Amino acid sequence: MSSIIQLLPDHVANQIAAGEVVQRPASVVKELLENAVDAKATDIKLILKDAGKSLIQVIDNGVGMSVTDSRLCFERHATSKIRQAEDLFSLHTKGFRGEALASIAAIAHVEMKTKQDQEELGIHIVVEGSKFVSQEPAVLPKGTSFAVKNLFFNIPARRNFLKSETVEQRHIVDEFQRVAMAHPTIHFTMYHNGSEMFNLPISNYRQRIVNIFSGKTNEKLVPVSEETEIVSLQGFVGKPEFAKKNRGEQFFFVNNRFIKSGYLHHAVMAAYEGLLKDGAQPSYFLYLDVPPHTIDINIHPTKTEIKFDDEHSLYAILRSSIKHSLGQFNVAPVLDFERDPNLDTPYDYQGKNAEYPTIQVDSNFNPFAETKSSKSFSSSSSYKKSEIAQPSWESLYVGLKQNTQEIAEMTFENEEAVTSSLFEENDIEQEIKRTYQIHKKYIVSPIKSGMVIINQKRAHERVLYEEFLTNMTVQQASSQRLLFPLELFFSPNEIELVRELQLSLENLGFIFDAFAESSIVISGLPITITESKASIVLDDLLTDLQNGIVTDSFSQNDTIAKSMCKSLAVRTGTYLTEKEQENLVHNLFACKEPNVSPFQKPTFITMSVEDLDKKFSI
Numbered sequence: 001m002s003s004i005i006q007l008l009p010d011h012v013a014n015q016i017a018a019g020e021v022v023q024r025p026a027s028v029v030k031e032l033l034e035n036a037v038d039a040k041a042t043d044i045k046l047i048l049k050d051a052g053k054s055l056i057q058v059i060d061n062g063v064g065m066s067v068t069d070s071r072l073c074f075e076r077h078a079t080s081k082i083r084q085a086e087d088l089f090s091l092h093t094k095g096f097r098g099e100a101l102a103s104i105a106a107i108a109h110v111e112m113k114t115k116q117d118q119e120e121l122g123i124h125i126v127v128e129g130s131k132f133v134s135q136e137p138a139v140l141p142k143g144t145s146f147a148v149k150n151l152f153f154n155i156p157a158r159r160n161f162l163k164s165e166t167v168e169q170r171h172i173v174d175e176f177q178r179v180a181m182a183h184p185t186i187h188f189t190m191y192h193n194g195s196e197m198f199n200l201p202i203s204n205y206r207q208r209i210v211n212i213f214s215g216k217t218n219e220k221l222v223p224v225s226e227e228t229e230i231v232s233l234q235g236f237v238g239k240p241e242f243a244k245k246n247r248g249e250q251f252f253f254v255n256n257r258f259i260k261s262g263y264l265h266h267a268v269m270a271a272y273e274g275l276l277k278d279g280a281q282p283s284y285f286l287y288l289d290v291p292p293h294t295i296d297i298n299i300h301p302t303k304t305e306i307k308f309d310d311e312h313s314l315y316a317i318l319r320s321s322i323k324h325s326l327g328q329f330n331v332a333p334v335l336d337f338e339r340d341p342n343l344d345t346p347y348d349y350q351g352k353n354a355e356y357p358t359i360q361v362d363s364n365f366n367p368f369a370e371t372k373s374s375k376s377f378s379s380s381s382s383y384k385k386s387e388i389a390q391p392s393w394e395s396l397y398v399g400l401k402q403n404t405q406e407i408a409e410m411t412f413e414n415e416e417a418v419t420s421s422l423f424e425e426n427d428i429e430q431e432i433k434r435t436y437q438i439h440k441k442y443i444v445s446p447i448k449s450g451m452v453i454i455n456q457k458r459a460h461e462r463v464l465y466e467e468f469l470t471n472m473t474v475q476q477a478s479s480q481r482l483l484f485p486l487e488l489f490f491s492p493n494e495i496e497l498v499r500e501l502q503l504s505l506e507n508l509g510f511i512f513d514a515f516a517e518s519s520i521v522i523s524g525l526p527i528t529i530t531e532s533k534a535s536i537v538l539d540d541l542l543t544d545l546q547n548g549i550v551t552d553s554f555s556q557n558d559t560i561a562k563s564m565c566k567s568l569a570v571r572t573g574t575y576l577t578e579k580e581q582e583n584l585v586h587n588l589f590a591c592k593e594p595n596v597s598p599f600q601k602p603t604f605i606t607m608s609v610e611d612l613d614k615k616f617s618i
Ligand code: ADP
Pocket: 031, 035, 036, 039, 060, 062, 063, 064, 065, 073, 078, 079, 080, 081, 094, 095, 096, 097, 098, 099, 100, 101, 102, 143, 144
């Protein structure tokens, strides 16, 4: 049989490669801007017509190219930026694949003018669909100008696929802003259809961000700065009250390259935990500098995703530095800032006061005497979740004596206190009994000012969450012994994880008899967990821990409490007896933060008699 394999002609190969590099006009903008940055330009102009469909031109005052290079740069895999594979691990340039110009020239009309500083004359080259059309010397200023016209002229399918001008222009602006934000020491200008859209003078990071996102941005920013061996971090995060509905102002730059990272985003969000309204997105502009050999930029053709050697540490550093900054600028609860990894529970503060002078602990704080929320609850019908200070959960335990008996008494007293301020003082007994369950989802109860409507699932989550945290940090829970030990099967990894959590879980009431290679034998369970639920709860917990990415033990307790309260809370659709309803109401208002679930969702709303009156007056 005759042979049928052939090597593709270069222009076809380039056209195929172009599909990867150039998806839309914005991709060309990104590549050309990055080349100009790599050429050490201090002034870069971007000129567009029809959202880049007719013209994308980038003019720089960088080093320019020699005659030979100006031909070679259009070849595939032609680059001045790396010479050998090892260079991939010490990259200091934006480009290195040597593909962009070859790809762009394969699918557009390109006119390039370039001159090196020391040369008398420059060179003017025209390439159309990978073919050299002309090349001649020209009188030019120092630097390079690339004009890309009629993008996708030879791939009509691609051209028709482009979105409206508004959409394409938006993509271009995004790319322009990303490059400009990463390089404040370069003067950038952008023109579209003859008018100036951006003019960004040489400045610093903060000023550059403000110039791009308007003057108001300045007051919203909180600086972040941290130097460690593996990363030097600087930049800004937005104050929580300025958080937005969308993710438009979230930027990571690694070695001055814009990147996307769900993982690092998670770290930032973790730092804001408890400070944001549901679904709100904080702004952030974070610049990470890491040794080039600790990252791999090569995993994505457009290089917006990179791989870090030590993601876990980056996560922790990012989260704690941001928390620290938010704290310093008085926008987060004070106790959250401690970054000593040895610190496992807030009780350690008590013995270490002298070593941590910046921490403000109110040692007289009695969590159960806290009636602020219940007071405002009874006195004000317009009570809003956000009006109540939400200190971090750990303050709950500060100053709390470890004497179980005392705690039990305090809890008891507190329930009384809360109850009496919350419900009609006369006739407490009768009032409390009046709880009604609606749609197996809400509990409605009359209060002095009107009525309260409680979300049963969220309320129960809050109650369990605080209970579990107490168990893990102050007061060990009691267990129910099982008649027959329970053997649960897990993967070796999971078993390892359970072992790491053993102490916390034992404090919650688990009794472990044995850890085998693929199973765990349990002979006692927390009272809240039935035998049939044990494996589900542990499964959920392991999944949450594996996805939750939280490694230090301080947060691990929090993660365990969150995961378990989620698994164990009464579901919507569960019928509750009157006694159960009452208990839930009691327990909820005995909590430190009764107003929100552990996931920051409201647990109840109130409706005043006036509100009801108003509804009837229509
Ligand atoms: P890469 O940037 O990956 O090296 P490109 O195809 O983008 O690949 O560019 C090829 C080469 O052309 C670059 O390595 C550089 O030497 C040269 N070059 C491209 N743009 C410019 C520019 N604006 N100024 C000077 N040299 C440039």
